[in-house]
Amino acid sequence: MSTLGQLVISGILIGGIYALMSIGLTLIFGVLRIVNFAHGEFLMVAMYGAWAITRLLGLNPYVAAVAIVPAMFLFGAIVYRMIINPALDKPHLVVVFATMALSIFMQNVALMMMTADLMDVPPIFGRSITIGPIYIKVELLLGFIITILCTVALQWMIKTTYLGKAIRATVQDGEAAMLMGIPVPRIFLITFAGGSALVGLAACVMMPLFSVFPTVGLNFVLIAFVIVVLGGMGSIEGALLGGICVGVVQSLSSYYVAPAFGQMFFFVLFLFVMIFRPNGLLGQKGAATIGMNE
Amino acid sequence: MLVTGAVSTKKPMRVPILPERGRLSWFELVLLLVCIGLVVASIPSSLRDVILLSFLFGGLALAWNIAGGYAGLISFGHAAFFGVGGYTSTILLVHYDITPWIGIWFGGTIAGVFGAALALICARLRGPFFILSTLAFAEVVRIGALNWSSLTGGPEGLSIMPTPGLASMVFASKATYAWLMLGYLVVVYAITKALEASRFGYYLFAIRDNEDAASAAGVNPLLGRTLAMALSAALTGVGGSLFAQYFLYLDPTYVISPELSFQFALLPAVGGLGTAIGPVLGSFLITPLSELLRSYFGNSAAGLHLVIYSLGLVVVMLYFPSGLAGALAKLARWRPFS
Numbered sequence: 010m011s012t013l014g015q016l017v018i019s020g021i022l023i024g025g026i027y028a029l030m031s032i033g034l035t036l037i038f039g040v041l042r043i044v045n046f047a048h049g050e051f052l053m054v055a056m057y058g059a060w061a062i063t064r065l066l067g068l069n070p071y072v073a074a075v076a077i078v079p080a081m082f083l084f085g086a087i088v089y090r091m092i093i094n095p096a097l098d099k100p101h102l103v104v105v106f107a108t109m110a111l112s113i114f115m116q117n118v119a120l121m122m123m124t125a126d127l128m129d130v131p132p133i134f135g136r137s138i139t140i141g142p143i144y145i146k147v148e149l150l151l152g153f154i155i156t157i158l159c160t161v162a163l164q165w166m167i168k169t170t171y172l173g174k175a176i177r178a179t180v181q182d183g184e185a186a187m188l189m190g191i192p193v194p195r196i197f198l199i200t201f202a203g204g205s206a207l208v209g210l211a212a213c214v215m216m217p218l219f220s221v222f223p224t225v226g227l228n229f230v231l232i233a234f235v236i237v238v239l240g241g242m243g244s245i246e247g248a249l250l251g252g253i254c255v256g257v258v259q260s261l262s263s264y265y266v267a268p269a270f271g272q273m274f275f276f277v278l279f280l281f282v283m284i285f286r287p288n289g290l291l292g293q294k295g296a297a298t299i300g301m302n303e
Numbered sequence: 304m305l306v307t308g309a310v311s312t313k314k315p316m317r318v319p320i321l322p323e324r325g326r327l328s329w330f331e332l333v334l335l336l337v338c339i340g341l342v343v344a345s346i347p348s349s350l351r352d353v354i355l356l357s358f359l360f361g362g363l364a365l366a367w368n369i370a371g372g373y374a375g376l377i378s379f380g381h382a383a384f385f386g387v388g389g390y391t392s393t394i395l396l397v398h399y400d401i402t403p404w405i406g407i408w409f410g411g412t413i414a415g416v417f418g419a420a421l422a423l424i425c426a427r428l429r430g431p432f433f434i435l436s437t438l439a440f441a442e443v444v445r446i447g448a449l450n451w452s453s454l455t456g457g458p459e460g461l462s463i464m465p466t467p468g469l470a471s472m473v474f475a476s477k478a479t480y481a482w483l484m485l486g487y488l489v490v491v492y493a494i495t496k497a498l499e500a501s502r503f504g505y506y507l508f509a510i511r512d513n514e515d516a517a518s519a520a521g522v523n524p525l526l527g528r529t530l531a532m533a534l535s536a537a538l539t540g541v542g543g544s545l546f547a548q549y550f551l552y553l554d555p556t557y558v559i560s561p562e563l564s565f566q567f568a569l570l571p572a573v574g575g576l577g578t579a580i581g582p583v584l585g586s587f588l589i590t591p592l593s594e595l596l597r598s599y600f601g602n603s604a605a606g607l608h609l610v611i612y613s614l615g616l617v618v619v620m621l622y623f624p625s626g627l628a629g630a631l632a633k634l635a636r637w638r639p640f641s
Contacts, residue, residue, distance in 0.1 A: 117606035
């Protein structure tokens, strides 16, 4: 019983962290209606950044976020200007191939610069918290708390601020928003860069828990897509819900099912969700069946 | 192979200079003659490697294009079919002593079944989700091949005995392999051309361009997509078998890698999606380039050729989305003296 409890708690906490990584993706999809295939590679680059700051400056990865988050915002803005924006008015295949190529590019530049070795940072907290029979890793708990804070802050931003309202208006009807004087291209830029910054934050939270290597993005991008589909496209609370589901399923299956399956887990989970619940947990219309540019 | 179909009833028979949909042109015939010339000419063996790989990858790019270009099923998982084809014929040869001349048909068939299965799994998916499902599917096949050691040899891979012979489809001379690969390229090209002019081909264009309208007009989109994917996968599987017969070694981390899948999609994208000549031109441009980079930089810069590919692809996609075939079509419309 306590094993089960342990697995479920760890699953929920890790799921929260997965959710943080997916929020950027769901935000970009919700607003721009494009999918950034290089999302996982953005995470990879940010993780290398956090790793470098931790190793070279001796800071801890949470402090590194102060530098990584703005850096990723800038990186996102540059990618948007150079690749996404020119591709927006072209056939949808252009965005697909361009971001796919960007992801291959980033993977191989990382491979050339950092080699294929796994990099990690030394543990930050020596011991776990114990509640009754259950052990909780402090890094996990901290990551979960950061996710919750981030979700709440983002919700508040979208509900109340001018920028948030402008984003919602753009989602509802881009043309009408433009006529009302909302600078839609700038909203796109801010959303894309903001989504990238969130990935930067996720990378700093994940660095103490996972190793980084050039193709680390592929596993995580698939989880992110599963979460986004399960929770409903463009929904931030949905991402949290989806993340927790994925975390718990992963935690339980890695314990109860054969370890060879562990490598396959993300891919099988992805296909499984795509076959059986392409409309998400709550059955929102057309999450996975949606076209690329409408 | 002059399939002119409905067009010929309106226009007088003539062979166009530059490629057109569903018809053979002088350009293609001359290109074929050049290819034959390259096989026959006495050239250094390292160069012959490049040539026969360009043929093989040209065929593979055409096979990918049937799904990706004609039916709009963009797949980043074709390496799975390549691997399944290669493993099937190799396992039949190594474990059961069945000649690859028969094994190739089994390889193609089983890869085709995998392709149909993928299309059915993804029946309800479009756009990015379809693409990611193909990627995930290929990863499942790769990890499966790695772990099913009794059949596939696992991470150590499978080797084919290098004893030359017609029955074992292992040849001492690279020229023979070059003929084999050129034969594959020509067969896949002929199938593509026939498809372009056929009723089924038009169904695929209709499904790709407007699925609702196609289905309202009585075309079954699911059937079309499934058959297109199965055909594309089967031809890719045959390519995988030929690859195995040439390299005499298969290992899941290469033959079912996402990099290889990316390469299959890249060649038609650079050459021109949804055209027959595009993937061939793409392969003839990029395969030699990649071999050159590999031999020039060796292993000191792993991944460099992919860095250059992907940069090139971004530029092609943003500025020349119709690829090399698009440039050729522009040339066809160019009338300098009128």
